[in-house]
Amino acid sequence: MRFAETVTFGGSGLNRAAELRGDEQAQAALLARGRVLPVWRGKPLVQAGGLGWVTCDSMVLHHAGVRVFLGFDDDQPCFAADITDWQPEAGAEAVQAGFLDSSQQHHPALPDSFAFAELRATMLGLTAREAELAATAKAILQWHRSHGFCAVCGAASAPAMAGWQRSCPTCGAQHFPRTDPVVIMLVTHGNRALLGRSPGWPEGMYSCLAGFVEPGETVEAAVRREVFEEAGIRLGAVRYLSSQPWPFPASLMLGCAAEAVSDAITLDPNEIEHALWVTREDMVSVMAGTHPLIKPARKGAIAHFLIHNWLADRLD
Structure with missing residues (x-):
């Protein structure tokens, strides 16, 4: 697929320098001259639309857990640290409430321009390198906590x-x-694409169908199984398009295109609240945010990326 790695959190060419991970002396020297991204309850520190870095001796890291070596941004060693044990004076009650936590928390040791913010709310403002660093930091620190x-x-x-x-x-x-592999499918039938919504999503929000790959299953088989289980649609050709690290908490989204050989929808209400076929013409208004009933998939998510490239005829 053309533009495959331009998806949010896609590869930025980060040098992860795995050969240095086991060298404790080298790690100490790198940390001393490097920079650290604090992450609080899954929220990376941000500043002015970018990531908010601190030095290894910052008071923000006073109660931090493990420092994870992320790699080099050019010649700059980059680390991440979990400071979830820090208790802010206010704002913590909103964390993980609802579909998207829009609250921000400010640390007293930093200027007000720094804040801990939900990555899904800030990811579009990050550079490709910042996005990869933030996604890596969030995913691996969550793994350590769990x-x-x-x-x-x-x-x-x-x-x-x-x-x-x-x-x-x-x-x-x-x-x-x-890392948990998840298939996400742009299913088409002629001039139409299949969209669905899960229970609890914001009103009108739809996306591509998706599901976890099971043990002993190929990507193609997972695509066919998930679409049939959720919507009762039989598929013909299935092909891989692009992937996206999705650290919520630790998935790798495997974007695929699939051609439906049936179009009668039979929902599994335990998985999908509603599904429907959307014509290419209607999808243009969906993506523009002007459709009267359907809201688009979240910008930055691979579903939005796949639909956008389908409309632009760039899925080959």
Whole structure:
């Protein structure tokens, strides 16, 4: 697919320098001259539309957890640190409330121009490199918070390899960050595309159908299974188009195009609240935000990216 890696969080050419992760002396030297992105409850620090970096001795990091080495932005070593244990004076009650948390939290050790903000609300203002760094930081720090104990023996594990591994001191097991593959499908039938909405989404919001890849399943099989389970649509040809890291909390979205061989929709109400076929002409007004009933997929999400490129005839 042309423009495949221009999707938000797509590859920016970040040098992750994995060969340095096991060198503790090198890591200490890099941290001393590098910069750190604090992340609070999944929210990266931002400033003036970009990421908000601090030095390793900043008071913001006083109660921080593991420093994860993200790599080099040009020659600048970049790290991320989880400061979720910090308790702001106000604003915390809004976190994770509703579909999108629009609240921002300000740390007393930083100027008011710095704030912790929901990544989905700020991602479109980031450069490609900033977006990749923020997505990596959010995903791996969430993994550390949710995988603090060994899955083999249950003992507390410890960060290793500059934050890219957890080691169990009791049984010696090694654990690595997880990424969950998710297929997301632009399903077409002639001049129409299939859209659906999940229960609890904002009124009028629709997107492409999507679902997790199951063990022992190919990407193509997952596409066919999910579309049939959710909408009762049978598919013919399926092809991969593009991928997107989606750190909410740790998915890799595998964008695919699929041709439907049936068009009668039979919903699974446990998965989909509503689904419908939308003509190319109507989709233009949907994406422009002028359709009377349907709101577009979120800008920055791969669903929006796929639909936009379908309308522009750039899916080959």
